[in-house]
Amino acid sequence: MIEGPYFVLVVLSAxxxxxxxxxxxxxxxxxxxxxxxxxxxxxxxxxxxINAAAVNPAFLVVFLGAAALCAVVAVVTFVLWPDQGTVALLLGSALQLVGAFGVTVVANVPRNEALSKLDPDAPDSVGPWRRYASEWLLWNHVRGAASLAASAAFVLALT
Incomplete structure (x- = not known):
């Protein structure tokens, strides 16, 4: 059973x-x-x-905090290897770390950096913008689904 500080850690991760x-x-x-x-x-x-405004303490606490919490949950789960919820805890951690944090680093951030270099008023920016919007959105769907599934996995581990 998950209890004490470990319980709080898993709730915060969820x-x-x-x-x-x-x-x-x-x-x-x-x-x-x-x-x-x-x-x-x-x-x-x-x-x-939006991309410039997103780099702020509130967003970074949630985004980096979720990744840090999930990393700690994974380590603690490996160390304690609880009787119940082990698979769900490790799955939730992996989903957030790979599906949300990892995808952000390898897919969304490079696209944001490329977008920051576009001149909004240049006619040749239209094609890159449309490609950006389509590709960024696809990867954002992945991040959203991974984070939601991670949250669900943590809740399931607690039940």
Whole structure:
């Protein structure tokens, strides 16, 4: 049974992954669709502003905090190897670390960096913007699904 500080750690991990999932799903459900509906120069400028604003303590605490919590859960699970929930705990940790954190690092951040170099008013920015919006959204779906599944896995481990 999961109890004491380990219980608190798993609850915090479930919550952090759930909040991350909410952010990612909001972007997938309406933010990116709204930006894609704008004229390209406005969509590019808006997403550049969003990407710049996203690097703030509140987002970083949730995003990096979820990854750190999941890493700790994985290590503690390997050390304690509880009677119940081991697979769910390790699965939840892996989903968040690989499916959300890893995908962000290898797929979304490089696209954000490339977008930051575009001139919103340049006519040749339209093609890269459309490609960015499509590819970024696909990877964001992966992040949202992974975070939601990680949160669910932690909840299942607690039941």
């Amino acid at each position: 919550l952090a992954c759930g909040v991350s999932a909410g952010v990612f799903i909001a972007f997938s459900a309406f933010v990116m669709k709204g930006l894609a509906a704008l004229p390209p120069e406005r969509g590019i400028a808006a997403m550049q502003a």
